[in-house]
């Protein structure tokens with residue numbers, strides 16, 4: 001478990017205080033913990049991609065069923 005600042009490369013053994021780097025005050029940090037909450041736009045984008053994949057899967061399944069029965 002370790003945290004690293006992506007802007008200045010500062011490393012910490014535990015989570016940076018208030019989710020920001022103590023050296024350069026950047027929020028651009030990354031942690032290896034499973035409870036990553038402040039990764040920001042990247043996880044948000046991944047969530048949107050997950051939803052899009054889910055929608056595509058279900059709609060293709062529905063289309064398959066519709067074309068099979070009608």
Ligand SMILES: [Zn+2]
Nearest residue numbers: 005008021024
């Ligand atoms: Zn930093």
